[in-house]
Amino acid sequence: MTQDATEDEKTELADEAEAAAETDDGPESVAEPEAGAESAAGAVVRYDPLQRYLTEIRRYPLLSREEEHQLALQYKEHNDIEAAYRLVTANLRLVVMIAREYQRAFQNLLDLIQEGNTGLMEAVKNFDPYRGIRFPSYAVWWIRAYVIRYIMNNWRLVKLGTTQAQRKLFFNLQKEKDRLEAEGIVPGPKLLAQRLDVKESEVVEMEQRLAARDLSVDAPIDAGEQTTMLDFLAGKDGTEEEVANAESRQLITQKVREFGQTLTGKDKVIFDGRLLAEEPLTLQDIGDRYGISRERVRQIEERLKKKLKAYLLKELPDLEGADIVG
Secondary structure: OOOOOOHHHHHHHHHHHHHHHHOOOOHHHOOOOOOOOEOOOOOEOOOOHHHHHHHHHOOOOOOOHHHHHHHHHHHHHHOOHHHHHHHHHHOHHHHHHHHHHOOOOOOOHHHHHHHHHHHHHHHHHHOOHHHOOOHHHHHHHHHHHHHHHHHHHOOOOEOOOOOHHHHHHHHHHHHHHHHHHHOOOOOOHHHHHHHHOOOHHHHHHHHHHHHOOOOOOOOEOOOOOOOEHHHHOOOOOOOHHHHHHHHHHHHHHHHHHHHHHOOOHHHHHHHHHHHHOOOOOOHHHHHHHHOOOHHHHHHHHHHHHHHHHHHHHHHOHHHOOOOEOO
């Protein structure tokens, strides 16, 4: 992560950050329902942890440019934890704004916000107040990096062949395309590969991966129809490679289910509700159920991923070298 940026980028990010900090309207300003509030049908209003969080963070005061600079100096020179705390809490609304940009790619907004908050704290640790850059402009990069990394790590349960070059492309491909288009240059795969120092085929592959998400073959083609994508797939008379890949996926799925059957209690709920569910439960939902923090749920989830990885490598040695979540 670097603090170097063009003047245009600095201006754009500063405007974006200040807009997030100063805006009191929008979804995050929805008032928290009063205790005991009831709907027209007589039912008690369901507790909404997201709205509660948005209400809480609006209580933290915003900072002026001078206050930001002074607090950053206090932390940099004297390791003043209270100054770091004020820098973090004053920019929590910025994290929400950035997390919302990726909500379509990952439904659990609270999880994205939590990762973004971690990035915000890293920004405070690494910020250099002597560079003349506003803190929110610098923090944007860290927040986005943590949110995107979280989405990549949780895009699917087992990811094959996620290389360093692909991670580089994930973070920089669209940015480089925008830069070339702004210069009036058509951003073709060959030119993008040269500018990013990767293979042309990797650029093409990443563009395809970014253009579409995973789809379930059992999902209906249209709402209300019984026809699924599976009905349009080739039969088992496909190529030997296709058959082998299908058998491998089936075997991995079987082993994942066998691993799940060895779990009990919180581990079982987190594994089924977070790692296998099409619409995962939030960390807050599980934490509320067991009376533990979101961070503790995340730690249990990470431990389960590592145990799953070890189990799969033990049961399926051919997966050695594949990038498995964990």
